[in-house]
Each structure stands twice: as C-alpha cells, then as structure tokens.
Amino acid sequence: MKKVLVSVASALMVMMVVFTATAANKSDPVIFYDSNKDVAIQAELFEFDSEQQRQEAVSLAKSLRCPQCQNQNLVESNSPVAKDLRLKVYQMVKDGQSDDQIVEFMTHRFGDFVLYDPALSNRTLVLWFFPILLFILGLFFAVSLVKPKRSDDRDID
Amino acid sequence: MKLVKLSVLLVILLSVFGTLYYGLNNANTELNDSMMNEAVPSFNLSSLNGDKIVDETIFVGDEYSLLNIWASWCAACKIEHPYLVELAESGIKIIGLNYRDNQKEAQKVIAAEGNPYAEIVYDPNGALALDLGVLGAPETFVIDGNGKIIARVSGIIDPDVWHNQLASYF
Numbered sequence: 001m002k003k004v005l006v007s008v009a010s011a012l013m014v015m016m017v018v019f020t021a022t023a024a025n026k027s028d029p030v031i032f033y034d035s036n037k038d039v040a041i042q043a044e045l046f047e048f049d050s051e052q053q054r055q056e057a058v059s060l061a062k063s064l065r066c067p068q069c070q071n072q073n074l075v076e077s078n079s080p081v082a083k084d085l086r087l088k089v090y091q092m093v094k095d096g097q098s099d100d101q102i103v104e105f106m107t108h109r110f111g112d113f114v115l116y117d118p119a120l121s122n123r124t125l126v127l128w129f130f131p132i133l134l135f136i137l138g139l140f141f142a143v144s145l146v147k148p149k150r151s152d153d154r155d156i157d
Numbered sequence: 158m159k160l161v162k163l164s165v166l167l168v169i170l171l172s173v174f175g176t177l178y179y180g181l182n183n184a185n186t187e188l189n190d191s192m193m194n195e196a197v198p199s200f201n202l203s204s205l206n207g208d209k210i211v212d213e214t215i216f217v218g219d220e221y222s223l224l225n226i227w228a229s230w231c232a233a234c235k236i237e238h239p240y241l242v243e244l245a246e247s248g249i250k251i252i253g254l255n256y257r258d259n260q261k262e263a264q265k266v267i268a269a270e271g272n273p274y275a276e277i278v279y280d281p282n283g284a285l286a287l288d289l290g291v292l293g294a295p296e297t298f299v300i301d302g303n304g305k306i307i308a309r310v311s312g313i314i315d316p317d318v319w320h321n322q323l324a325s326y327f
Binding site: 039067068080081084085088107108109110111113 | 189190191192257282283287288289290291292293
C-alpha cells in the first residue's frame with residue numbers, strides 16, 4: 001500500500017515540475033497588472049515633516065477602509081487603490097490639510113462606506129445599538145435561566 | 158410556557174430570515190452613490206491606442222452616454238462585454254475607461270471581442286477612477302449631455318440591469 005502511495009505521490013511531483021516548467025516558459029500575460037510599484041515605494045518611504053505628523057497620517061489612513069479589499073484599512077491593504085489612497089492621505093497631511101478635509105475628500109468620492117467607523121445617523125442607529133440591545137437581552141435570558149424557580153426553593157424547607 | 162417559548166423562537170427566526178431574504182434579494186448595485194449630479198472630474202489622459210488625448214469634454218454633446226470601467230484582467234467585464242457591444246450597436250454611446258491595465262492586453266481584448274466604445278480612456282494608474290470613486294471593475298456611470306454624473310451601477314450590465322436601471326435614461 002505504502003509503495004503505491006509513494007509512487008503516486010512522486011508521479012504527481014514529476015507532473016507538477018513539468019507543468020510549472022512549461023507554464024514558466026509560456027510567459028503568459030500578467031493577470032493583474034500592478035503599474036504602481038513606485039507608488040507603493042513612495043508611500044512606504046514617504047518623508048513627513050515630523051514624527052507626530054507621520055503618526056497622525058498613519059492613524060488617519062488606518063481609519064479609512066480600502067475600497068477594494070473592504071475588510072482592510074488603507075495601511076493593511078496591498079491593493080493598488082489602497083496604496084494610491086494611502087499616498088494621497090500622506091501627501092494631504094504633509095500639505096497641511098486637516099483630518100476633516102481628507103476624510104471629506106475620501107467620502108466625497110467613495111461614500112461614507114470608506115469610513116471604518118460608520119457615522120452615527122438614523123440609518124446606522126440600528127447598526128450601532130443592535131449589539132448592545134442583543135447583549136442586554138442575552139443578559140436578561142442568562143439571569144432568568146440561572147435564577148432558581150421559586151417553587152423549588154420552598155420545598156427544601 | 159413551552160408554547161410561548163416556541164412562538165418567541167418562531168418570531169425571532171422569521172424576522173431574522175425575513176431580513177436576510179430581503180437583504181440578499183435586493184442586490185444592491187448602488188454600492189457607491191456618491192458624486193451624483195456632479196460633473197465628471199476633469200482629466201487629461203491618453204486614449205487606449207495612444208492616438209489622441211482625451212478629456213472630460215468627451216461627454217459633452219447631444220446625448221447621454223455610459224462610462225464603463227473595465228480591464229483585461231477583470232473576468233466579470235468579459236461577461237458583460239458582448240452585451241455592451243449589442244448596446245453600442247443599437248446606438249448607445251459608451252465611453253470606456255481602461256482601469257489599471259496593461260495597454261497591450263487591453264488592446265488585445267478589443268481586437269478579439271469587438272469594440273463597444275466610442276472612445277477608450279487609458280487610465281493605467283487609476284487616477285480618473287480614483288476621482289470618480291470607482292470601487293472596482295466593472296462599474297458603469299450614466300453621464301448626461303453636460304458631462305454630469307446621473308447614475309452609477311456596480312457590477313455586470315445585463316439585459317435585466319439595463320432595463321431596470323439604465324434604459325430609462327436613453
């Protein structure tokens with residue numbers, strides 16, 4: 001049995017090597033063309049006027065959602081859009097623009113969705129308070145489950 | 158007591174499933190509704206085959222047009238491409254924005270699949286797309302004769318999307 005497995009595994013390995021060799025030789029077109037490696041480098045090596053400015057810029061970038069990889073903020077995400085926007089945020093901070101102005105720039109183009117913390121409005125009231133509501137409900141249920149029934153207590157005496 | 162618990166459970170189940178059902182079936186093609194009624198941001202980019210420079214005046218004219226964000230690497234764009242060709246043939250003016258793409262690859266797609274675009278803007282760095290707040294490809298805008306953004310739709314344009322959301326503008 002083991003011999004069979006070993007020979008199958010090695011056959012697969014050989015096939016894999018052959019396949020990757022031919023694939024490499026075919027020089028297929030790049031599937032996703034990242035034309036902005038230099039943007040990434042610019043963003044990583046961006047020179048701020050002060051350490052405090054850098055920290056502000058980075059924390060602002062972290063509060064903005066990557067439009068493409070929507071679970072990541074602009075600093076975490078490696079998508080080209082995120083790199084572009086990160087560089088844009090850094091440039092705007094260095095230019096002296098306020099946080100509000102930068103956020104306005106982003107939400108103007110991408111909508112409120114780009115803010116990691118959704119704004120507190122009528123639409124998002126449910127979003128903000130539902131978890132708290134659920135928590136209270138859960139607490140209530142937990143307590144009522146644990147509380148012993150009155151009738152049982154009386155019998156013990 | 159059991160009946161009460163059961164009915165409470167039922168109510169909760171129904172409301173949760175109802176909400177989910179409603180949410181899932183209302184496929185929201187307006188993921189981003191910003192920039193409505195604003196002019197297309199000004200830009201100055203080369204056309205895809207490099208023969209001219211294109212700017213925002215390309216939208217100004219007698220008719221409404223579609224601005225379609227696409228790329229050769231975008232699988233969904235390939236799906237909507239034939240329908241776009243159909244629409245173009247029926248007289249709809251479609252401007253293409255080639256988004257963060259390899260120029261040769263994009264030209265290959267046009268040569269092979271047909272060209273529904275009156276003009277294609279080559280935007281390899283996504284500069285115009287960023288100004289438009291493009292979330293990804295495919296995304297399509299409706300632009301009026303003054304160059305103002307009237308509507309936007311994320312995702313593939315198929316006959317349903319066309320008739321339900323876009324046809325009324327044309």
